[in-house]
Amino acid sequence: MIDGDSSEYNFITEEIQKLKLDPVVLTCEIGLRRGLGSKTIMDAVISQGVEHYRHVAIDPYGDLKYKHYDDKDPYVCDYNDQMRMETVRELYKYKQFAYFEFLDEYYFETMKKGYPITINGNVYLKETYNVVHLDGPHTSEAVHNEINFFASRMTDNSLLIIDDHDTMKLQSVRWFLKKIAFEEVRKGERKLIFKRST
Numbered sequence: 001m002i003d004g005d006s007s008e009y010n011f012i013t014e015e016i017q018k019l020k021l022d023p024v025v026l027t028c029e030i031g032l033r034r035g036l037g038s039k040t041i042m043d044a045v046i047s048q049g050v051e052h053y054r055h056v057a058i059d060p061y062g063d064l065k066y067k068h069y070d071d072k073d074p075y076v077c078d079y080n081d082q083m084r085m086e087t088v089r090e091l092y093k094y095k096q097f098a099y100f101e102f103l104d105e106y107y108f109e110t111m112k113k114g115y116p117i118t119i120n121g122n123v124y125l126k127e128t129y130n131v132v133h134l135d136g137p138h139t140s141e142a143v144h145n146e147i148n149f150f151a152s153r154m155t156d157n158s159l160l161i162i163d164d165h166d167t168m169k170l171q172s173v174r175w176f177l178k179k180i181a182f183e184e185v186r187k188g189e190r191k192l193i194f195k196r197s198t
């Protein structure tokens with residue numbers, strides 16, 4: 001069953017509805033868990049009638065022991081392989097869905113040149129993302145690293161969404177995002193959304 005552990009998923013839907021999307025769209029979620037973040041993004045993009053679209057979800061599951069928050073030591077949650085099987089099975093009903101069972105840092109290493117999408121028999125290397133949802137580790141360091149990867153890889157009209165923003169130090173992230181034309185468009189108790197509209 002698809003489910004979410006956060007709130008304000010409607011913010012994601014509403015902000016995607018306002019985007020002017022490219023003919024080829026690439027979105028990404030770090031931290032899939034039971035899939036509601038990815039489902040919300042895909043439903044919103046698909047409802048705009050985009051012709052060529054991939055949504056990438058990255059999550060190793062496997063009872064990963066990691067640092068969830070700045071003020072807590074690493075611990076294991078219930079993100080196990082049973083959850084992976086149940087979630088990925090549901091989301092593969094979307095032809096747009098692509099899943100990677102490893103850490104975000106491995107994705108960054110392997111996909112730094114772009115994400116290959118096959119369109120009409122040709123492989124096209126898509127270098128930029130339209131929507132990114134950062135919902136893996138909620139530490140300042142992890143989110144800084146993620147933004148370091150995505151910052152130069154976002155389309156002109158794009159969204160960067162941070163979950164559980166209150167739990168981390170985002171001062172330098174805010175400063176950096178402002179310098180590259182992102183502005184804060186939505187701030188709830190859990191979701192913080194930046195939009196680039198150059």
Ligand SMILES: C[S@@+](CC[C@H](N)C(=O)[O-])C[C@H]1O[C@@H](n2cnc3c(N)ncnc32)[C@H](O)[C@@H]1O
Binds near residue numbers: 004
């Ligand atoms: C808070 S849950 C995600 C919630 C989900 N996005 C939702 O909307 O319900 C965090 C997930 O991040 C995954 N995760 C933890 N560290 C990760 C990393 N370095 N890269 C990718 N995923 C990670 C965990 O396995 C877990 O499933």
